[in-house]
Amino acid sequence: MSTQLRFRDLPMARESLASVTAVGTDGAVATDATLFYPQGGGQPGDSGVFITADGRCLTVHDTRKGEGDEVWHYLDPEHGLTVGQSVTQQIDWPRRWAHMRMHTALHLLSVLVPYGVTGGSIGAERGRLDFDLGEASLDKAALTAELKGLVAADHPVSSEWISEAELDARPELVKTMSVAPPRGAGMIRMVRIGDIDYQPCGGTHVTSTAQIGALHVVSIKNRGARNRRITLAWDEATEGQA
Numbered sequence: 001m002s003t004q005l006r007f008r009d010l011p012m013a014r015e016s017l018a019s020v021t022a023v024g025t026d027g028a029v030a031t032d033a034t035l036f037y038p039q040g041g042g043q044p045g046d047s048g049v050f051i052t053a054d055g056r057c058l059t060v061h062d063t064r065k066g067e068g069d070e071v072w073h074y075l076d077p078e079h080g081l082t083v084g085q086s087v088t089q090q091i092d093w094p095r096r097w098a099h100m101r102m103h104t105a106l107h108l109l110s111v112l113v114p115y116g117v118t119g120g121s122i123g124a125e126r127g128r129l130d131f132d133l134g135e136a137s138l139d140k141a142a143l144t145a146e147l148k149g150l151v152a153a154d155h156p157v158s159s160e161w162i163s164e165a166e167l168d169a170r171p172e173l174v175k176t177m178s179v180a181p182p183r184g185a186g187m188i189r190m191v192r193i194g195d196i197d198y199q200p201c202g203g204t205h206v207t208s209t210a211q212i213g214a215l216h217v218v219s220i221k222n223r224g225a226r227n228r229r230i231t232l233a234w235d236e237a238t239e240g241q242a
């Protein structure tokens with residue numbers, strides 16, 4: 001059974017009601033709808049809690065995709081939930097908020113480094129993208145200053161859907177070489193950041209770039225002859241270490 005992906009249209013929602021549709025092995029529980037983002041596109045799966053009608057608070061350790069749009073939440077195996085039961089889903093918001101901020105920051109990085117993206121990863125503390133940079137070189141301090149400029153400019157972030165045919169006619173919109181854009185039912189989800197970025201993405205984002213906050217380029221490292229790995233981190237996390 002497919003799960004309604006509420007995190008797509010309600011990226012700022014932290015709590016919602018859902019109904020259990022399937023109970024799997026290893027503590028897996030699927031629901032008819034979810035705010036929990038399932039691991040994908042370099043972004044970790046959400047954690048949080050399910051609260052039952054009789055007040056039990058069950059920890060959700062991870063969230064993964066199943067078949068199609070089905071989403072599985074991983075709880076302790078003795079969760080006791082059964083099909084048809086209602087639960088209040090609460091996301092671990094500080095963690096998700098950090099993922100959303102870092103994810104959106106990586107979109108900005110892809111604007112400033114206009115080369116093919118060969119890989120990436122999003123964490124609550126750090127995020128990185130690998131670029132097929134060839135012979136080009138980058139300056140850490142200059143890139144940090146440009147990144148802070150795009151954050152401060154407070155560009156709005158929004159999403160929309162276009163047809164697969166429309167995307168196929170404009171292959172330049174796809175920046176990520178290693179991950180195919182999320183497809184389904186002939187439609188592609190596009191994420192727009194002001195007039196600076198427009199690319200297919202199924203992840204969660206903040207609604208304006210100022211929400212990203214203060215961050216900087218930690219390192220630019222060689223990953224083979226052509227690839228460079230650029231890692232970002234929050235300014236506050238490095239305070240006191242310098």
Ligand SMILES: [Zn+2]
Pocket residue numbers: 103104107191201202203204205
């Ligand atoms: Zn994205």
